[in-house]
Amino acid sequence: MSNAPVDNGRRRFLTVATSVVGGVGVAGVAVPFIGSWNPSARAKAAGAPAEVAVGKIEPGQLVRAEWRGKPVYVVRRTEKTIADLGNHNDQLRDPNSEEAQQPEYAANEYRSIKPEFMVALGVCTHLGCAPTYHKGDFEQHVTGVTDGFFCPCHGSKFDMAGRVFSGVPAPLNLVVPEHSFPNDDTLLVGVAPGEA
Secondary structure (H helix, E strand, C coil): CCCCCCCHHHHHHHHHHHHHHHHHHHHHHHHHHHHCCCCCHHHHHHHCCEEEECCCCCCCCEEEEEECCEEEEEEECCHHHHHHHHHHHHHECCCCCCCCCCCHHHCCCCCCCCCCEEEEECCCCCCCCCCEEEECCHHHCCCCCCEEEECCCCCCEECCCCCEECCCCCCCCCCCCCEEEEECCEEEECCCCCCC
């Protein structure tokens, strides 16, 4: 033990300086740590809406988009396709879309906001395969129906509203995601009407 006099001013300075350096160190560690809690750019993009230019889609044409890592099928239905949607309800498992596979505003015979556009996830509700679009040659799968979707994995069939036919492995209609049309040329997948 030393008999030298205690310098209280120096002691206070060292205490304050050590506290400041420690505080800066804690802040230096805390800022990146707390920042790591924010979602990554990839995660933000995965949840972001998908924008699809629909103005130039021809009647009968299928356009594929991606939303949340899943394919989205957008088809501009022909007038004949729209008129024929009610002609095969007796062959469908859920013709009135009573199962919650679509937003409430799309629980209609077209399963969409605009009758001319079909918007559905391109994922079979059986085991998640990707159904193929058949334009004009769907009668090989369902008699009397010219356009539709056929899942080659296990034979599930869907009409041009994404409704599943009876007697196939798929238990539900194709999922219709939230979607809206902010203008005549743009479809937003993942955004309900009035949210954009």
